[in-house]
Amino acid sequence: MYPEDTEALHQRLAELTHEHRELDEAIARLQASDEHDQFQVTRLKKRKLLLKDMIVRIKSQLIPDLNA
Numbered sequence: 001m002y003p004e005d006t007e008a009l010h011q012r013l014a015e016l017t018h019e020h021r022e023l024d025e026a027i028a029r030l031q032a033s034d035e036h037d038q039f040q041v042t043r044l045k046k047r048k049l050l051l052k053d054m055i056v057r058i059k060s061q062l063i064p065d066l067n068a
Contacts, residue, residue, distance in 0.1 A: 006062065013058045020051045 027044050030036045 009058050009062055013055060013062070016051050016055050016058070020048060020055065023048045023051065 023044055027041060027048065030041050030044070
């Protein structure tokens with residue numbers, strides 16, 4: 001993997017991690033409100049899971065291949 005590829009992956013990882021954290025906070029705020037929209041909470045949770053999968057995929061790409 002080229003250094004610029006690694007740098008781009010680290011940048012994307014940081015962006016996804018930030019968005020994941022923001023979604024977590026938004027979900028907590030919605031659930032704490034008296035009249036929260038369960039449909040919206042479910043949508044945000046699904047997006048959060050998608051981000052988590054993307055984060056895991058990028059992290060695995062950043063691990064050096066030991067067989068190389």
